[in-house]
Amino acid sequence: MSQNAGGPDGRIPVLDIAPALAGQPGARQALAERIARSAEDTGFLVLAGHGIDPALPAGCFAAAAAFFALPEEVKLALKVGELNIGYLPTGAQVIRTSKIAEVKQPNLNESFYIVRDRAPDDPDILAKKPFVGLNRWPESMPEFRRATMAYFTAMEALAQRMLPIFTLALGMPEDYLEGDFADPTCTLRLIRYQPQPEAEEGRFGFAPHIDTNFITFLAQSALPGLEVRTREGEWLRPPAIPGTFVVNTAEMLGRYSNDRFAPTPHRVLNANNEMRYAIPFFFGPNNDAVIRPVPSCVSAESPARYEPLRYEDHRRKLNVTNFAHRQAQPA
Numbered sequence: 239m240s241q242n243a244g245g246p247d248g249r250i251p252v253l254d255i256a257p258a259l260a261g262q263p264g265a266r267q268a269l270a271e272r273i274a275r276s277a278e279d280t281g282f283l284v285l286a287g288h289g290i291d292p293a294l295p296a297g298c299f300a301a302a303a304a305f306f307a308l309p310e311e312v313k314l315a316l317k318v319g320e321l322n323i324g325y326l327p328t329g330a331q332v333i334r335t336s337k338i339a340e341v342k343q344p345n346l347n348e349s350f351y352i353v354r355d356r357a358p359d360d361p362d363i364l365a366k367k368p369f370v371g372l373n374r375w376p377e378s379m380p381e382f383r384r385a386t387m388a389y390f391t392a393m394e395a396l397a398q399r400m401l402p403i404f405t406l407a408l409g410m411p412e413d414y415l416e417g418d419f420a421d422p423t424c425t426l427r428l429i430r431y432q433p434q435p436e437a438e439e440g441r442f443g444f445a446p447h448i449d450t451n452f453i454t455f456l457a458q459s460a461l462p463g464l465e466v467r468t469r470e471g472e473w474l475r476p477p478a479i480p481g482t483f484v485v486n487t488a489e490m491l492g493r494y495s496n497d498r499f500a501p502t503p504h505r506v507l508n509a510n511n512e513m514r515y516a517i518p519f520f521f522g523p524n525n526d527a528v529i530r531p532v533p534s535c536v537s538a539e540s541p542a543r544y545e546p547l548r549y550e551d552h553r554r555k556l557n558v559t560n561f562a563h564r565q566a567q568p569a
């Protein structure tokens with residue numbers, strides 16, 4: 239098994255997005271073309287020049303470390319409920335949707351899920367809108383909420399700035415998907431991986447999977463561990479350039495693209511001797527968005543491969559598949 243670096247001139251390109259974000263003539267189209275090329279290949283890219291203050295991911299990593307260091311019973315008091323919001327202890331997630339590895343063992347990680355922060359009297363909360371819930375905050379840690387939400391807000395803004403460029407990469411006008419992302423589904427997941435210095439068959443920090451949202455942003459972790467599977471079956475490590483974001487395409491972009499930008503399986507093995515932390519930010523469509531292949535990716539030779547799909551229905555289905563706590567209860 240090879241663990242080549244995926245870049246900088248390799249298959250996971252490092253892209254300076256500053257000129258495109260500044261609206262420089264030609265830069266947006268040029269970036270869209272680079273994105274399209276890697277989305278057709280590994281589905282992973284590295285973004286530099288994004289304008290995110292490095293204090294924000296640093297603050298979020300620090301918040302994650304402080305949270306996971308809490309006693310288990312304090313963390314378990316914030317355990318996820320019906321929705322995936324709050325603490326998911328080690329052993330609770332088994333990736334049953336993986337098509338490339340037979341996975342029976344739970345992932346060697348614990349997670350904390352954060353969604354858009356709402357007040358208890360938020361109209362969508364009062365209306366019990368599906369998939370809308372309140373965050374579960376550790377009461378003793380006000381700084382945790384502040385740091386994670388500051389990061390969440392900045393990442394949502396960056397994702398919204400990248401959306402038109404990904405839309406251009408699909409071959410559509412920049413604003414084509416705006417409506418589908420007017421109230422996007424955003425999730426910040428904090429993850430702590432136990433050390434796994436000795437490889438064990440079928441045991442992963444995070445088993446091979448594809449992300450089920452639209453695009454994912456990963457602030458660079460301090461330690462290596464993330465590996466990306468090429469279509470040839472090699473595992474690549476994305477370039478670990480401090481201050482950049484690893485971005486990967488996910489299932490809904492794959493559907494919009496009619497499989498032109500197919501999501502890429504990736505996994506985490508924490509072969510280090512220390513805990514590894516990650517803070518992926520998942521950007522997805524509105525719950526009520528109906529995802530269908532975009533016209534530029536459908537033709538007589540390449541007819542639509544997907545029926546229209548309501549994002550909410552997709553989420554409902556996933557929820558009963560990958561999480562042990564929901565297998566035990568009726569769907």
Ligand SMILES: O=C(O)CCC(=O)C(=O)O
Binds near residue numbers: 464
């Ligand atoms: O830990 C990482 O680097 C990647 C995490 C990941 O793939 C995920 O949360 O979907």
Ligand SMILES: [Fe+2]
Binds near residue numbers: 447448449504
């Ligand atoms: Fe992932």
